[in-house]
Amino acid sequence: MKILVVSNAKKQDTVIRAAKLADKLVKSKIEAEITDVTSLNNSHKNIDFIIVLGGDGTILKVAREFFCKDIPILGVNMGTVGFMSNITGDELEKYFDQIINGEFTLNERMMLEVTVCDGNNVINRVFCLNEMVVRSLASNIINLQVSINNQKFEPYRCDGVIVATPTGSTAYSFSSGGPVVDPDMEALILTPIASYMLTKRPMVIDADKIIEIVPAETQKVIISIDGQVITNLNSNYSIKIKKAKQKLKFVNIRERSLFHVLDNAFNITMNNN
Numbered sequence: 001m002k003i004l005v006v007s008n009a010k011k012q013d014t015v016i017r018a019a020k021l022a023d024k025l026v027k028s029k030i031e032a033e034i035t036d037v038t039s040l041n042n043s044h045k046n047i048d049f050i051i052v053l054g055g056d057g058t059i060l061k062v063a064r065e066f067f068c069k070d071i072p073i074l075g076v077n078m079g080t081v082g083f084m085s086n087i088t089g090d091e092l093e094k095y096f097d098q099i100i101n102g103e104f105t106l107n108e109r110m111m112l113e114v115t116v117c118d119g120n121n122v123i124n125r126v127f128c129l130n131e132m133v134v135r136s137l138a139s140n141i142i143n144l145q146v147s148i149n150n151q152k153f154e155p156y157r158c159d160g161v162i163v164a165t166p167t168g169s170t171a172y173s174f175s176s177g178g179p180v181v182d183p184d185m186e187a188l189i190l191t192p193i194a195s196y197m198l199t200k201r202p203m204v205i206d207a208d209k210i211i212e213i214v215p216a217e218t219q220k221v222i223i224s225i226d227g228q229v230i231t232n233l234n235s236n237y238s239i240k241i242k243k244a245k246q247k248l249k250f251v252n253i254r255e256r257s258l259f260h261v262l263d264n265a266f267n268i269t270m271n272n273n
Contacts, residue, residue: 001030001031001048001049001100002030002031002032002033002046002047002048002049003025003030003031003032003033003047003048003049003050003051004032004033004034004035004044004047004049004050004051005018005021005022005025005032005033005034005035005050005051005053006018006034006035006036006037006040006050006051006052006053006054006058006062007034007035007036007037007053007054008036008037008053008054008055008058008078009036009037009038011054011078013078013089014053014054014058014078014089015036017053017078017089017092018034018053019034021051021053021092022034024096025100028100030100033047037052037054037058037061037062040061040062040065040066041065047066047069047071048071049071049072049074049099049251050062050066050071050072050073050074051074051076051099052073052074052075052076053076053078053089054076054078055077055078055082055085056075056082056083056084056085056171057227057228059073059075059084059085060084060128060129060130060226060227060228061226061228063111063129063248064126064127064128064129064225064226064229067111067127067129067244067246067247067248067249068127068246070246070249071249072106072249072250072251073248073249073250073251074086074087074099074104074250074251074253075250075251076088076089076091076092077089083167083170083171084129084167084250086250086251086252086253086254087253087254095253095254098253099251099253103253104251104252104253105252106249106250106251106252107183107184107249107250107251107252108247108248108249108250109129109165109166109167109183109247109248109249109250110165110166110167110186110207110243110244110247111127111128111129111165111243111244111246111247111248112127112128112129112131112132112163112165112188112241112242112243112244113125113127113241113242113243113244113245114126114127114128114132114223114225114239114240114241115239115240115241116223116231116233116237116238116239117237117238117239117240118234118236118237119236123237124231126225126229127244128165128168128225128226128229129165129167129168129226129248130164130165130167130168130171130172130226130227131162131163131164131165131168131171131172131173131226131227132162132163132164132223132224132225132239132241133160133161133162133163133172133193133223133224133225133227134160134161134213134221134222134223134233134239135159135160135161135193135221135222135224136159136160136220136221137220137221137222137232138220139159141157141158141159141196142157142158142159142160142215142216142221143155143156143157143215143216144156144158144160144161144213144214144215144216144221145213145214145215145216146161146190146211146212146213147211147212147213147214148190148205148209148210148211148212149209149210150212154197155216156192156195156197156200157195157196157197158192158193158194158195158196158197158200159193159194160192160193160194161190161191161192161193161213162176162178162189162190162191162192162193163188163189163190163191163211163213163241164178164188164189164191165183165187165188165189166181166182166183166184166185166186166187166189167183168189168226169181169183169189171227172227173189173191173202176191176192176193176194176202177191177201177202178191178202179202179204181204186207186243187204187205187206187207188204188205188206188207188209188211188241188243189202189203189204189205190202190203190204190205190211191203207243208243209242210240210241210242211240211241211242212238212239212240212241213238213239213241214237214238214239215233215235215237220232221233221235223239
């Protein structure tokens with residue numbers, strides 16, 4: 001078995017822990033490779049398992065890079081909340097034998113496929129775990145034509161629109177007034193950002209439907225993928241968002257309820273205020 005250990009050079013503690021973990025894996029007769037999250041590319045071959053040391057942002061980048069390769073990912077929280085992590089850095093020693101012996105289950109998470117088109121021509125296609133955001137480049141209201149399965153709505157006049165997965169429902173969408181959705185479900189969460197019209201409220205949509213977003217007029221608009229990938233959107237472009245065919249596999253060593261994580265996150269927030 002070959003394990004890829006991903007650290008974050010911006011957080012020195014993850015680099016130190018990654019080196020110690022890799023050394024222990026090698027002593028256990030397991031091939032280990034260490035990489036920084038900024039160095040992820042197609043050169044990582046024959047990887048059977050990925051351990052990510054860091055926060056949710058690090059896990060998001062790894063998820064986009066490897067989910068099509070059907071490789072299980074274990075998130076190890078080195079930050080505070082860690083919605084996507086299953087264990088903490090301090091628990092690595094405790095669960096080490098379970099990890100190398102394969103004593104865990106896998107949770108499958110829905111991903112989004114986002115396609116940017118110019119007419120019938122595909123300009124870009126990317127995948128995301130949390131959300132896709134279309135928003136104004138400047139601090140002004142934009143008009144967006146939104147369609148669901150080719151059924152058009154009245155244009156959204158707002159600062160932007162979020163399309164999130166259930167996994168991403170606790171992130172930007174939640175901050176913008178969207179609902180928390182159980183990550184075991186499959187759904188698309190459509191949430192307007194600072195809508196000018198009070199009737200434009202968040203919606204939970206069947207995951208088998210396709211959402212299309214088109215700028216209603218010439219304006220500077222950008223697309224953000226998981227808060228990390230940004231693409232400029234021309235006025236004649238359209239964005240199609242749908243459920244990806246493949247799912248991400250998260251390693252589950254210990255059962256951890258979403259609702260427990262939410263309670264913990266809210267308590268941390270309240271205690272820091």
